[in-house]
Amino acid sequence: MPVAAETTMSSCPEDIKTIPERVFCQLREDIVEGRISAGSRISEAELAGRYGTSRGPLREAISQLAAVGLVERRPNVGARVIELSSKQLLDVFHVREALEGTAARQAAERMDAAAVQQLRDTLAAHEQRIGQDGGHTYFQESGDVDFHYRIIQGSGNRYLIKLLCHDLYYLVRMYRCQFGMRSKRGPAALKEHGAIVDAIARGDGDMAELLMRAHVRASRANVEQMLMEKVEVN
Amino acid sequence: MPVAAETTMSSCPEDIKTIPERVFCQLREDIVEGRISAGSRISEAELAGRYGTSRGPLREAISQLAAVGLVERRPNVGARVIELSSKQLLDVFHVREALEGTAARQAAERMDAAAVQQLRDTLAAHEQRIGQDGGHTYFQESGDVDFHYRIIQGSGNRYLIKLLCHDLYYLVRMYRCQFGMRSKRGPAALKEHGAIVDAIARGDGDMAELLMRAHVRASRANVEQMLMEKVEVN
DNA sequence: CGTGTCTATATTGTCGACAATATAATATCA
DNA sequence: TGATATTATATTGTCGACAATATAGACACG
Numbered sequence: 335m336p337v338a339a340e341t342t343m344s345s346c347p348e349d350i351k352t353i354p355e356r357v358f359c360q361l362r363e364d365i366v367e368g369r370i371s372a373g374s375r376i377s378e379a380e381l382a383g384r385y386g387t388s389r390g391p392l393r394e395a396i397s398q399l400a401a402v403g404l405v406e407r408r409p410n411v412g413a414r415v416i417e418l419s420s421k422q423l424l425d426v427f428h429v430r431e432a433l434e435g436t437a438a439r440q441a442a443e444r445m446d447a448a449a450v451q452q453l454r455d456t457l458a459a460h461e462q463r464i465g466q467d468g469g470h471t472y473f474q475e476s477g478d479v480d481f482h483y484r485i486i487q488g489s490g491n492r493y494l495i496k497l498l499c500h501d502l503y504y505l506v507r508m509y510r511c512q513f514g515m516r517s518k519r520g521p522a523a524l525k526e527h528g529a530i531v532d533a534i535a536r537g538d539g540d541m542a543e544l545l546m547r548a549h550v551r552a553s554r555a556n557v558e559q560m561l562m563e564k565v566e567v568n
Numbered sequence: 569m570p571v572a573a574e575t576t577m578s579s580c581p582e583d584i585k586t587i588p589e590r591v592f593c594q595l596r597e598d599i600v601e602g603r604i605s606a607g608s609r610i611s612e613a614e615l616a617g618r619y620g621t622s623r624g625p626l627r628e629a630i631s632q633l634a635a636v637g638l639v640e641r642r643p644n645v646g647a648r649v650i651e652l653s654s655k656q657l658l659d660v661f662h663v664r665e666a667l668e669g670t671a672a673r674q675a676a677e678r679m680d681a682a683a684v685q686q687l688r689d690t691l692a693a694h695e696q697r698i699g700q701d702g703g704h705t706y707f708q709e710s711g712d713v714d715f716h717y718r719i720i721q722g723s724g725n726r727y728l729i730k731l732l733c734h735d736l737y738y739l740v741r742m743y744r745c746q747f748g749m750r751s752k753r754g755p756a757a758l759k760e761h762g763a764i765v766d767a768i769a770r771g772d773g774d775m776a777e778l779l780m781r782a783h784v785r786a787s788r789a790n791v792e793q794m795l796m797e798k799v800e801v802n
Numbered sequence: 803c804g805t806g807t808c809t810a811t812a813t814t815g816t817c818g819a820c821a822a823t824a825t826a827a828t829a830t831c832a
Numbered sequence: 833t834g835a836t837a838t839t840a841t842a843t844t845g846t847c848g849a850c851a852a853t854a855t856a857g858a859c860a861c862g
Contacts, residue, residue: 351643401635409585425725432666491659
């Protein structure tokens with residue numbers, strides 16, 4: 335009974351009706367996973383071919399990508415995939431810290447008993463996985479994502495949900511994929527998750543926010559360190 | 569030498585080249601100001617006529633509006649302007665509190681002397697205006713917006729700037745217009761602004777964030793009260 | 803040899819026509 | 833008469849063709 339798969343923010347849902355929507359998803363995935371390299375130009379004609387559609391729907395998809403911030407558009411010139419810089423990655427983490435902190439606070443205020451229980455289950459599953467395979471990175475990541483996802487949903491704040499789940503996480507994933515970073519702080523993160531759940535269960539919004547912010551901050555520090563090491567290597 | 573006009577987030581810049589961009593701006597303005605009423609359906613054909621273009625560019629504009637969250641789209645049915653509820657307004661304020669707090673913190677860390685001076689000037693102009701006309705609401709609003717705008721820009725965090733200046737503020741403005749609320753706490757807000765500037769000038773990020781969050785929270789409390797009064801009246 | 807201009811080409815921007823879908827109005831049957 | 837099936841209509845979705853613009857290359861000139 336893996337809880338993860340179903341609830342994770344799915345890559346490209348099947349129930350997509352319209353072409354622009356489908357292309358938007360696929361294109362986003364290709365960008366995030368690095369199949370279309372950062373900074374590269376996006377040719378409408380070429381992509382129309384690749385995704386088997388005409389340029390109309392494709393332009394719509396590109397518009398949306400631009401609105402979300404994954405590509406940059408210049409009139410009469412075209413669109414390019416955004417460039418990734420360390421500074422911007424850290425800036426994104428600052429935003430994430432603030433937003434996820436608020437999510438945790440509101441989750442503490444609004445989650446009902448059932449939701450809290452589900453959250454506990456997620457955490458337990460995650461714990462078990464780490465125990466089993468000593469923190470095989472993939473499950474660790476997906477477990478982490480699932481945990482955060484649940485809390486964000488639990489906040490019941492639609493705008494927050496939109497920002498974090500629909501916009502920001504794709505950016506974060508893009509960095510993860512392309513800078514090739516996997517969090518190596520599984521057990522530590524797990525403990526922090528536990529404390530956060532407790533605060534939420536208690537209905538202690540202040541503490542939940544505090545802990546979540548610290549958690550994201552620690553994650554950022556981890557990333558920051560990896561970036562430094564990378565610079566040294568190169 | 570009014571500082572405000574030039575730097576305020578302009579409604580619809582003149583230097584717009586492409587039609588979708590122009591339509592996006594105009595349509596957004598019409599929605600924000602309530603000329604297209606909340607919850608109403610958006611007919612592509614009708615709007616294409618109104619803005620003097622064909623349906624292609626219009627669809628692109630609608631896509632972007634949807635990505636920003638001002639309209640909701642259903643496949644094969646059409647788009648509607650979002651409905652405004654008190655709960656969602658308050659949720660937006662929660663997000664704003666978190667983001668502007670971060671903006672203030674980063675501004676404190678990153679603004680140079682010149683930028684801080686500009687901020688002071690903005691504040692001084694605002695103060696003078698309030699003194700003159702006893703807080704004529706229009707200038708008060710625009711001064712407030714300008715102040716926040718400067719700090720957000722001062723954070724140097726591109727993602728933050730995008731979220732606050734390009735997405736969130738239009739939502740806030742939409743609520744302001746349609747719920748017809750003007751902040752009646754001019755002098756109080758001004759004091760708070762002063763304290764924030766001091767913290768930023770000092771480079772005290774913690775304090776700047778704390779004060780900014782309190783400031784936004786106070787604004788939210790004000791809005792909350794007005795909402796309650798409204799309910800009573802009706 | 804460097805610089806500026808001009809032209810050729812490729813790419814984006816825009817449009818109108820046609821296809822697919824949802825909604826509403828109508829008709830049919832128990 | 834009520835509910836369901838069916839058609840009609842209006843709206844959205846999609847496409848291919850044409851116009852406008854920017855970029856790269858050739859060419860002339862200082």
